[in-house]
Amino acid sequence: MAQTADPNAAASAEAALVARLRAGDEAAYAELVRTQGGRMLAVARRLLRSEDDAADAVQEAFVSAFRAIASFEGGARLSTWLHRIVVNAALMKLRTRTRRPEVSIEELLPKFFEDGHRVDEPAEWRSPAQLDALERQETRQLVRSQIDQLPEDYRTVLMLRDIEGLDTKETAELLGVTPNAAKIRLHRARLALRTLLDPHMRTRGAA
């Protein structure tokens, strides 16, 4: 599927590829894997910690997609449809893995007195937009390592919503929870990640 700036041309190239896939054209399957596989592997690597698991999830996702291509509706982009399939495959794999020992989310949430005032005065942070290239690189590694410290249920919801760009409804369906529960879990995940990043993100000189 050639990448093109013209959305109409892209849509018709995609429709042609889907027609070839439905007709069982072997070359079309290879084209789909080569054009979409890199993106799908990146998604699986973000969600799973092991390279082998990521490769398995991508393979399982493609096999599912090949089987389901007849049910693909032209209203959605093929890449969006494949993205959902690989996210689902990665989540299934994640569920089969033994959980690591986790810190309690409660320990990472902001603390309040009984009257609702904050226990700790928040410090000013450096703005992500003002970081230079080296600081951006350091921050990228820091944020990834701190996301990995989150309890698994919270890491997953944060990855699905804030990184993979799924909406609340889709995320809730994939996790088997209500949309409101998914929203609350995302909020708590962000609060906890903020706590983990706080010592590293304070403006220089702040205590």
Added chain:
Amino acid sequence: MNCRECTDFLIDYLNGDLPAAQQRVFEGHIQLCPPCLTYLESYRATVKTCEMAHEDPQEPIPEAMVQAILAARAVKHNKV
């Protein structure tokens, strides 16, 4: 509104999901409470740095993996 409630409403506020009356109360609190404003900014920065940390340059899928996927398809296809 107190600081705890203000923190609870952060996600709805940033999504633009607060009803108008509640949004006015929220913004009133933020204007009068510098710690909550600072917290709001760091919450927003948390979301931003998350996105920034995952802007990966996309690598092509390794050819060995392409072949493994096509072989897996052939096996499944022949079983049907």
